[in-house]
Amino acid sequence: MWDLHRLRLLHELSLRGTVTEVARTLNYAPSSVSQQLAKLEDEVGVQLLQPDGRRLRLTPHGELVARHAVEVLDLQESVRSRLASADPVAETVRLATLETTGRALLPRALTRLRERAPHLRLEASVVPPETGLAELEARGFDLAVAEQYPGHSRSYRASLDREPLGTDLVRLAVAEGSAVRGMSDARDLAWVMEPEGTAARQWVVQQCRAAGFEPDIRFDSADLEIHIHLVRAGHAVSILPDLVWTGNRDGVRLIELPGPSHRELFTSVRLVSAAHPAIRQVRAALVDAFAVVAAGSW
Structure with a gap:
């Protein structure tokens, strides 16, 4: 054997x-x-x-x-x-989450799980969606939260499913006192973006090109808190999703973008484990957490 x-x-x-x-x-x-x-x-x-x-x-x-x-x-x-599915048992679910969903949704989801499924242990790692989905397929995680942008759908993986979590508005962020009123005003400014190769960066660059300019990318970081600090200090502008603003938005002004400007958030699991009670409970807790945050109109 x-x-x-x-x-x-x-x-x-x-x-x-x-x-x-x-x-x-x-x-x-x-x-x-x-x-x-x-x-x-x-x-x-x-x-x-x-x-x-x-x-x-x-x-x-x-x-x-x-x-x-x-x-x-x-x-x-x-x-x-x-x-x-027969009886609840103590077990661990390993979650790959985005930085923004980890910050805005994870604490609320954990609270719900503590109330509804205290036998579950949720372990979470903040990783880029590209890494999360690849490691999910390789059994490094049991559940992943990922994103996709308008016109930039992620490729489907035959062994994984996909369930919508919600949509998250994406807007241009500038310092509170900036004279910028739209994308075209930011053509000569410094930009901070997520690392090269990420879907978020590709989409933001396309928005700049649609506005008629190539962005001057002086800073890149997967840590969106760094984006916020650079924007607030007036050293750069950025396009950021609204979930990042569940904390302090002082010193920053947000500007609507033309055309479809939201990202779609979804959860993904291996098809063979989609019916697992623990997976369903974690997914439900994330959906509930998103509904609470969205209702707060960040």
């Missing part, structure tokens, strides 16, 4: 490319991962890995077994979901 844990390691290697990265992700020693993969080769009876310089790569047989491993892991997760 093939060991399920070792199949998981082979699957991780097919996703991450190196034994070192598998070990880092799963918090194992690289030597332990290598030993377990060698034992899996003995169990299967064919060569699964071959040297490629200083790395190991999957043989054709290894790729076949890795695909089989996904099916086995999915089946195990599906069965666990069915078993969990």
Whole structure:
């Protein structure tokens, strides 16, 4: 019989490319991962890995077994979901959240879970949506919150579902005393944006180009609090979602953008675990939290 844990390691290697990265992700020693993969080769009876310089790569047989491993892991997760529907049990749900939803929604969602599902332990990490969705598919998380912007839909992943959470208005943020009244007035100003490669940055750059200029991006940060401080001090302008303003908005003026200017927030889980009671409870808590925050008209 093939060991399920070792199949998981082979699957991780097919996703991450190196034994070192598998070990880092799963918090194992690289030597332990290598030993377990060698034992899996003995169990299967064919060569699964071959040297490629200083790395190991999957043989054709290894790729076949890795695909089989996904099916086995999915089946195990599906069965666990069915078993969990019988009685509440103490368990952990791992959430990948955006910075803004972590700040605005997570505390309220945790309060609801404490009231309705005290047996659940929710662990959350703030990561970019690109990372969250990739790690969700790789089983690094159980649930992810992600975003997409008008005209920039995220690609669908066959193993993941998607449920809407709500829409969040996005506006131009300038210092309170700024003379800027619209996008075209910001053509000669310094900009702060999220890091290159993110959907948020791509969308903001497109808004600048639609207004007839290429933005002078002097600062970039995934930490939106840095955006706020730079804007408030008059050193930059930024386009930010309204969820970021659930705290102090003093010293900042917000300007409506032309055309569709909201991001869509959604939650995503692996299809095989969508019916799991714990997943449904966390999703419901996030939806409730969003409704409360939206009603507060930030």
